Amino acid sequence: MAQNKESSPVPVQITLSGPSDILAAVPYIVGYHPRDTLVVLGLRGDTPRLHATFCRELAPADADTDCDAAADRLAAALLDEECSVALAVGYGPAAEVTRQVDAVRSAAERAGIAVREALRAADGRYWSYVCDSPGCCPPEGVPYDPSVSAVAATAVANGLRAWPNRDSLRDHLAPVGGTRRALMRAATRAAEERGARLRGSGPPRGRDAYGPRFRVEGARAVRDAVAAAERDELPEDPGRIAWLGVLLGCIRVRDEAWTLIDPERAPSHQRLWRHVLRHAEPAYRPAPGSLLAVSAWARQDTALAEAALERVHEVDPDYSMAALVHRALRTGLAWRGYPSESLQAVWPLEDP
Structure with a gap:
């Protein structure tokens, strides 16, 4: 495979310090703005860094889908990639997102993988499944705008793009x-x-x-x-x-x-x-x-x-x-073939 080291992309490093940063980063990690999709980011290392990305479209709430089996396969894949930390984001209605995120959290716990954050995002708001404090995570959700985030600005400035959606x-x-x-x-x-x-x-x-x-x-x-x-x-x-x-x-x-x-x-x-x-x-x-x-x-x-x-x-x-x-x-390999990422997301050692 031909390689051009001078023009190979240099990894962009950002720190995901909370839900808004995760939501701003995901479109540039997966390459499109998710809709009706479950995204799970696998991180590994002493200072957990993004290593593996998994996406799947949400099944309707009334579909005959075995969420537990799918979550077990996902947890096994995370273990195969030696990921000890995961972040999960479900984009869509609560009826479809919650059961799948719950299954992922349970499967990850059984596998010894720490789910540091699990979110649902819809209509410009997010809800956290790991925080029940009304002060920071009220029942009506938290407004967010990824377009004004420093994370998104960093990604765009470094040449990363996000397609409007998978249909496009x-x-x-x-x-x-x-x-x-x-x-x-x-x-x-x-x-x-x-x-x-x-x-x-x-x-x-x-x-x-x-x-x-x-x-x-x-x-x-x-x-x-x-x-x-x-x-x-x-x-x-x-x-x-x-x-x-x-x-x-x-x-x-x-x-x-x-x-x-x-x-x-x-x-x-x-x-x-x-x-x-x-x-x-x-x-x-x-x-x-x-x-x-x-x-x-x-x-990229x-x-x-x-x-x-x-x-x-x-x-x-x-x-x-x-x-x-x-x-x-x-697994996020960059073009030069070593384990890296176009966007290196780093999760803080201490919770913010």
Whole structure:
């Protein structure tokens, strides 16, 4: 994987001194403004630092959902990441949030994980599940405005962004439809036939079922597409897009594209692989989706990276590159590959 140390993001460190800071930080940690979502932050170390982030959409209060089982899995994941402290925030109505937060707190207690804060946020107010003092946590909730927080200002000043919500991310990656989809379907069939002929033009070597000519053609096509994207030129011909997708089916060709991604050129890669992902037929989405995730990760846009990985998971839950990137994102690895975070949240040793 290409690395550019000079342009790699420098972790931003903030101290979460209370509920308002947590609520201001969460959108920049997860990359979007949560809605109807449970967010759990796992911290570890003597001075607890953010290490793992877990998000899941809330199930309706009347849904047949086993909150206890889900909470046990979450606690096990926190233990796997050696997190000894957790912060939980549920965004949504009390009927949906409370039962899930209660389950998380109970599972964490059984696992020996300290839940230092557990909040519900809705309509510009928050309520704490760990504080029952009417002086600081009145029954009507506490007003908060994350947009005026120093935490949010620090995040924005350091280039972090938060998408409006998860739906905006899904819309950003929605597959093309209509006539364009029909053209891509026909172009993909032709590209598959072309690929079969190219694979059959020379004997494969070892476990490489594609053969050297396929790899050479794939590497050339990838480099040409990346160079064009750097000139703000994206492939519009369905045949070119479909051929690129078929070539990326070869792991060595895909990895050729991967090695070209670095933070400086990541915006061009992000535009290119989003374009290919939206046009590709389902069987050919895992490679461009994973490449999009890597390029978004290099730009510290973890929410877009996760959304791209969701597209991959829809068609191939076992795609290995996507699994590797997902693991890195969940544990907060920065682009340079060491355990860090784009936003290093530190919880005080003493309660404020």
